Each structure stands twice: as C-alpha cells, then as structure tokens.
Amino acid sequence: MRKVSHLRETLGYDEVVLRGAGPAEEQLRRAAPDGIDVLLDTVGGEQLRGRGGAGRAGLLARGDPQGDVAGLSLYDHSDLPREWMGEFGRGLRDGSLTFPHTRLRGLDRAPRALCELTRGCHTGAVPVEV
Structure with missing residues (x-):
C-alpha cells in the first residue's frame, strides 16, 4: 500500500499497523513479537482497548503483566x-x-x-x- 511504503521508506518506520488490514492485535503481535516499548498512535481505536490492547499485549509479551500503559496528550x-x-x-x-x-x-x-x-x-x- 502507498501509505505503508511512505511510512517505511520515507519516514523510516520499522512496522506499520494499518486500520482495515486485519485485527489490530494480530498485526501488533506480528510486528512486535517480543513486545512494544513505544507505540505512536495518532488515531486511537481497537489497538488501545482492553487486555488485548497494544500496551497490554506488549507488556504480556515481555512477561510483565504489572507494567504501566499510559497515554500522552497535548x-x-x-x-x-x-x-x-x-x-x-x-x-x-x-x-x-x-x-x-x-x-x-x-x-x-x-x-x-x-x-x-x-x-x-x-x-x-x-x-x-x-
């Protein structure tokens, strides 16, 4: 996809989770099987919800179910x-x-x-x- 190519080739993103390309949790687990240290999300949505959310999934993948998940807002x-x-x-x-x-x-x-x-x-x- 054009957007994914732009993010990877022009902006240097390692991985891209794209709305509509499948369940966000599955995309996140494929992109970061060892967990997520930092997630830049400019839209919000299913990837941030519940136990399967990006932050929680990343903590569980690293074996840290007690870790913190925090958002940052202007x-x-x-x-x-x-x-x-x-x-x-x-x-x-x-x-x-x-x-x-x-x-x-x-x-x-x-x-x-x-x-x-x-x-x-x-x-x-x-x-x-x-």
Whole structure:
C-alpha cells in the first residue's frame, strides 16, 4: 500500500499497523513479537482497548503483566503548544520537517477531499481552501 511504503521508506518506520488490514492485535503481535516499548498512535481505536490492547499485549509479551500503559496528550502539557508551533514552523522553513499535504481549492471540493482522504488517495493532510 502507498501509505505503508511512505511510512517505511520515507519516514523510516520499522512496522506499520494499518486500520482495515486485519485485527489490530494480530498485526501488533506480528510486528512486535517480543513486545512494544513505544507505540505512536495518532488515531486511537481497537489497538488501545482492553487486555488485548497494544500496551497490554506488549507488556504480556515481555512477561510483565504489572507494567504501566499510559497515554500522552497535548492537553496534559498546556505550556508546550507555543514552543511546538515555533519549532514546527522553523523545521518547515529550514526543510528539516516536511508536512505532506494535498490542497484542494473550493468548498465544493470538500466532499471529494473527504472521500479521497478516507480511501487513502493522498499522503498527509488534505486541506480545503475556501
């Protein structure tokens, strides 16, 4: 899949768990049979729920059923958005960060943008300029 190739080849991800490519727990166990130290999840969903969730599955695979699973949210760090925006802007300007996106112009194109985004036709964000 295009998204998986982009994440692995361009961004250097080791493994990718993709919604719709099978049960998340099975994908996680295949991707990390020895457990998971850090999981970057930008969406949430079945992979974070219950005993079979990513964190719990990773702890059990390492033989550590008492370990901690914790989430991190920007809302826990209200002092950071200003700093992040500065760093993000600097990275975009100097080229050390990229922000893949496809810009569509016109509110009439919003339904198309949503359909194409959910079908995986684009990499990154799909802003609609009105």
